[in-house]
Amino acid sequence: MSERVWTAALVIIGDEILSGRTADRNIGQVAVWLNAQGIRLAEVRVVADREEAIVEAVNALRARNDYCFTTGGIGPTHDDITVDAIAAALGVPVVIHPQARATLEAYYGKRGQEVTDARLRMARVPEGAELIPNRMSGAPGIRIGNLFILAGVPHIAAGMLDALTGTLEGGLPLLSRTIGCWVAESEVADLLREAERSHEGVAIGSYPLFREGRTGANFVIRATSQAVVDACGDAVAAGLASAGFEAVEGGI
Template identity: 65%
Template structure:
């Protein structure tokens, strides 16, 4: 089994914690990371408070290969992510000439003024590189093992596209799903047997209630298709022996 590369995600914004805005970035970043052969190991939501951002960034970047942040890099007073990450790294904030040029060109192209507020998005922690943003003028930022990205999901998606294939990772994860009308409580021992027999597979159980019956979808994730498929076959065989009819692909 190849080395496991991990990433963490810090979602920054009072609007997420208040429930006013629903986060969509966890799912899309996790899926993108899987394709890169990197596992999203943990995610944390923090308020627009510098001390909270600094603590989360330093804790998570230290125990993962990569750290992604979303939110707080716009032109308003509460966009403090760049300053907080610079503080976490112990470096000053500087104006990146490349980002400044991108912003001036972008606003000129759409007939808007490059106001001081808009140009503030050219500020980066010292030593940072830029992440291309094909959607709007403000680039993302890479500094050490930290990737500072927009909070708006479709802009985040554009930045991820630009990063595709640039990060070192292991083998991409593949998944196989088996579903059955089998309540979790009735097959807990069976699942433990399957997990023990297939240590290279991560098996997740997701219960549902459908057509008046309880059931579960079982998702097996592994670094190789054959490994995941063998686990799925073993689980299906055991479910069938226990009196449940499994469905590959889920229910």
């Protein structure tokens, strides 16, 4: 019997990632947060700040995943086109969200500033959307259907994820156990394959590393059942020991 697996996709919108100017930090934090909700990050796309590219990615991924997240492109400048692109993807108009406008008025009012046209851009949403609170700055995130539109700045995206914690339906989180070993992974490939094969529901990832002139690898055993993770991990550790290698619990 296999339980229902909930999946999500992530679309990272940003020329700055594709140019190499900015190193992405959203994949990792979205992945870890999703797993805690019992949802697997199944696929990621990084697309340019172009409407057709965003529309294509969002429409492909929202159709085949339970949830689809985007990061980036929700600020006040001309290159922030995520809301327009997603409205186009959904075939709905862009409207000013009254609560978002009120939030911006309160945010800038406290600072003695006006809500200019540029700032009001941050209250624009695809029609039918709800807001995701943003405690860090004026512009809220947006939820519409199974789409979640987050900021690109990692700590603001993190705040939006925090606001969503516990609100999404998910399944069992994926558990993992990492066993490291100073061995070339080619020496233990058969052992790993057999351990995975003989424990149902387990996936073992093998990640080589090269450090201080030595070759090693970390073996990550993943499953939704702690008992299965434990049993498979014990089998890997025992197999390494009987082949004469030291298994390092937690990884090297």
